[in-house]
Amino acid sequence: MRNISDALEQFLKQLLQESPDGAIEIQRNDLADRFSCVPSQINYVISTRFTLEKGYLVESKRGGGGYIRIQRVELPMLKAIEGHIHQTIGNQVDQSSAEGLIYQLEEATMISAREANLLRAAINRDVIAVKLPLRDELRARILKSMLISLLVK
Template sequence: MRNTTEIIEQYLKNVLLNSPDQVVEIGRNELAEKFQCVPSQINYVIQTRFTLEKGYLVESKRGGGGFIRIQRIQLPSHDKIMDYLMKNLSDSVDQDTAEGLIEQLEESKLITEREAKMLQAAVHRDNIGLRLPLRDEVRAKILKAMLIALLSKR
């Protein structure tokens, strides 16, 4: 059975998917009421599941007329993806950033589900037996090399 966090995440992704401009504006309290949870759980979902690395831009306004606006950001066209990755993927990549990028590439259909799982396994902290910050540097090199190999053949 799925937990409340996953249910809220899926609900918001479905709303975004059905939005013509891939933007959703929600009231934190109204959403908390809908899912019978506290507003801080809505904050948690948005802060952990709708990050820039995962392809989302979040804007928040607090107060009486407060809202949260979530916008899905599209990756550049396939022709520009290699240049985009090389410019934006730094020499050190943490676990969350790597997973977010892989998820975004899969959702954009630039890599398959199988390729995404292979990438995730290759860059997972448990499989890179090094201490920080070296682990994040090695992760970045592995991720870049694998993405170049995967995306240059398409």
Template structure:
């Protein structure tokens, strides 16, 4: 059985997918009641699985009448994707940012899960065993080369 974090993530993504604006607004306490968990569990899911690197913008207001607003950031269309990727990747790219971009490309269906797995393997710090900043520079070049080849 999957854990509660996976279930909450799947639920939030499903209602976000159904939203015509690509935005949802939730109450932490209401969602915690719905899933019989503590509000901090909701915070954990949102802060780890709905990050900017993964293509989400999260706004929140605490206190009475507080909310959490999650907005899906859509990637540009295929015609401007190369320019977007060039600017996003730049000359250096850390592993977390690279994995977040790969995740976003899979979610947007620009990459298959197999292509993503190959890319993650190629850009991991265990494979790129050189010192910083060279590792981040090599990772950026690999990311650009692979994405140009795959999305070309």
């Protein structure tokens, strides 16, 4: 059985998929009541699974009538992907940001789960066992090269 975080994530992604404009506004307390959990669990799921690196823009308004707005940020069209890769990754990229980009590409079905796993393995800090900032520079070069090979046909 899935845990509450997975269920919340899937529910929110389903709402986003059904939304005509790719955005949803939710009330933290309403969602907590629906899933019989505390509002901090909602915060945890949103802050860890709906990040900009993973392709989501989150806006939060606190207070009595507060809400959380989650919007899916679409990747540029495939013909512009190479420029997007160079711009997004730059000359250096830390492991967390690189994994976020890989996650976003996998979620958008631009790469397969197998390709995502290979990318994650290649950019892992334990594999690129050199000191910073050289490690982030090597990670950026490896990731850009692999993504361009996979995506630009």
